[in-house]
Amino acid sequence: MSEHQHDPSSITLWNYFRSVIDWVQAIFPKKRKEMKGLAWGLYYNEHGKRIDLDPKKLELEIQRLMGDEDVTKKSGIYEYLLTGEEKKLSIRAFDRRDALAAYEKQGHKCAICSEEFEFEEMHADHIKAWSKGGHTTPENCQMLCRDCNLKKGNQ
Ligand SMILES: [Zn+2]
Structure with missing residues (x-):
């Protein structure tokens, strides 16, 4: 990384990376293992400019969904909260x-x-x-x- 640090494209990339991290920390301040490996860059591109995302309300929703046994894909909670797409949660089917x-x-x-x-x-x-x-x-x-x-x- 250090040999490229004056390369403008790597600075741009770094700034972008920082923006994504800052955004995630601002709207989802509580870290959870389910956040690892999600497509945060894509979420940021889609939702980074939204002003209707309230971290306190989102945290309450996360707590509720984490505790809901019918939500079988907990890592999908973040994308669900951003998009409203229920299929991200893999709601449990009847056996x-x-x-x-x-x-x-x-x-x-x-x-x-x-x-x-x-x-x-x-x-x-x-x-x-x-x-x-x-x-x-x-x-x-x-x-x-x-x-x-x-x-x-x-x-
Ligand atoms: Zn029928």
Whole structure:
């Protein structure tokens, strides 16, 4: 590094690098191991100019999401908070046991259209969406046919 320190391009790069670090420290001041190896440069390019990011509110959200068992990809929390993309969190899906229990409880019928289907033709769905506070628990599981599941997903 030292032999390049007067090279203008390396100074520019260094300044950029500092800007990224400063930005991350300003909006996410609490260090966590989940922050390692994330694409901070890309996040900075996309979100570095935003003025709506409140470090205190973000920290409370991080604490809440770190403690949420349905968030299976904790390192995705940072990108989720910046973009709002729920898929970054890999929200836990229902396991086969919960799906089968709901399937039997519903009498093999889709919870929306009430048609009968084979188990393999159905999808386990969150009755109350995770984003609205619903969890991946047996009580919040319903079985939908493929069509109803697609329609619900597009709403
Ligand atoms: Zn249906």
